[in-house]
Amino acid sequence: MFYDIVSIFPEYLEPLKLSLVGKALDDGLIGLRLWQLRDFTHDRHRTVDDTPYGGGPGMVMKPEPWGEALDAILAAPPAPGLTPTLVVPTPNGRRFTQRTAEEWSARAEQGWFIFACGRYEGIDSRVSEWARGVMPVEEVSIGDYVLPGGESAVLVMIEAVSRLLPGVLGNGESVTDDSFSIGEDGTLLEGPVFTKPPEWRGLTVPEILVSGHHGNIRRWRREEAELRTQRMRPDLRP
Numbered sequence: 001m002f003y004d005i006v007s008i009f010p011e012y013l014e015p016l017k018l019s020l021v022g023k024a025l026d027d028g029l030i031g032l033r034l035w036q037l038r039d040f041t042h043d044r045h046r047t048v049d050d051t052p053y054g055g056g057p058g059m060v061m062k063p064e065p066w067g068e069a070l071d072a073i074l075a076a077p078p079a080p081g082l083t084p085t086l087v088v089p090t091p092n093g094r095r096f097t098q099r100t101a102e103e104w105s106a107r108a109e110q111g112w113f114i115f116a117c118g119r120y121e122g123i124d125s126r127v128s129e130w131a132r133g134v135m136p137v138e139e140v141s142i143g144d145y146v147l148p149g150g151e152s153a154v155l156v157m158i159e160a161v162s163r164l165l166p167g168v169l170g171n172g173e174s175v176t177d178d179s180f181s182i183g184e185d186g187t188l189l190e191g192p193v194f195t196k197p198p199e200w201r202g203l204t205v206p207e208i209l210v211s212g213h214h215g216n217i218r219r220w221r222r223e224e225a226e227l228r229t230q231r232m233r234p235d236l237r238p
């Protein structure tokens with residue numbers, strides 16, 4: 001899997017070099033390039049924004065630096081024979097869900113994603129329009145809240161996709177049991193989890209988990225997951 005990320009704050013994406021995704025980078029399971037959008041400007045002030053046509057508050061990202069950045073990335077494919085998908089985080093996009101993460105991760109070796117992180121009031125709409133003539137474009141939102149730009153959304157999406165790639169989670173870590181992955185319809189929260197010590201500040205671990213009866217434990221976890229889902233996320237139930 002290969003990720004190119006364009007942003008005026010590429011340092012914002014540096015944490016991807018830590019932890020699980022960082023290890024996958026070190027292991028060569030994924031590739032990552034961070035691009036500074038301002039490197040594709042030509043004026044002294046490296047301007048990336050301008051006032052909106054039609055008036056209104058704030059600024060809009062100019063299309064030219066985006067066009068040049070995308071041209072440069074397309075001219076430098078990470079491997080021969082790949083077509084990238086351009087992912088544009090936007091509050092107006094289709095919702096990015098676990099299903100989306102699964103679909104994107106299924107591309108694994110052949111996967112190449114370019115993430116366009118904008119700021120201000122957004123990117124001039126002609127950038128997506130132009131890109132649609134050249135590659136698949138996915139306009140997505142990670143949820144119904146307002147962020148100041150696309151960077152944190154891209155961190156979320158890359159972490160969600162990368163952990164599903166073959167070889168990224170080590171032995172002992174499983175993706176099959178996670179929240180939003182258990183239950184016939186794929187939507188059930190995880191039950192509570194415990195580790196040692198068996199008693200902590202007067203609180204004990206449920207006896208059944210200590211019992212070693214794996215059939216009972218499986219049934220108990222399932223029931224706890226059902227209860228928690230009903231209590232916390234009734235919207236997930238049919």
Ligand code: JFT
Nearest residue numbers: 089090118119141142143147148149150153
């Ligand atoms: C917000 C965003 C996502 C996602 C991209 C760009 C500019 C600021 C903004 C805020 C409200 C209205 C622009 C972005 C998001 C989310 C993504 C941008 N802004 N217009 N906000 N919330 N879930 N993905 Cl570019």
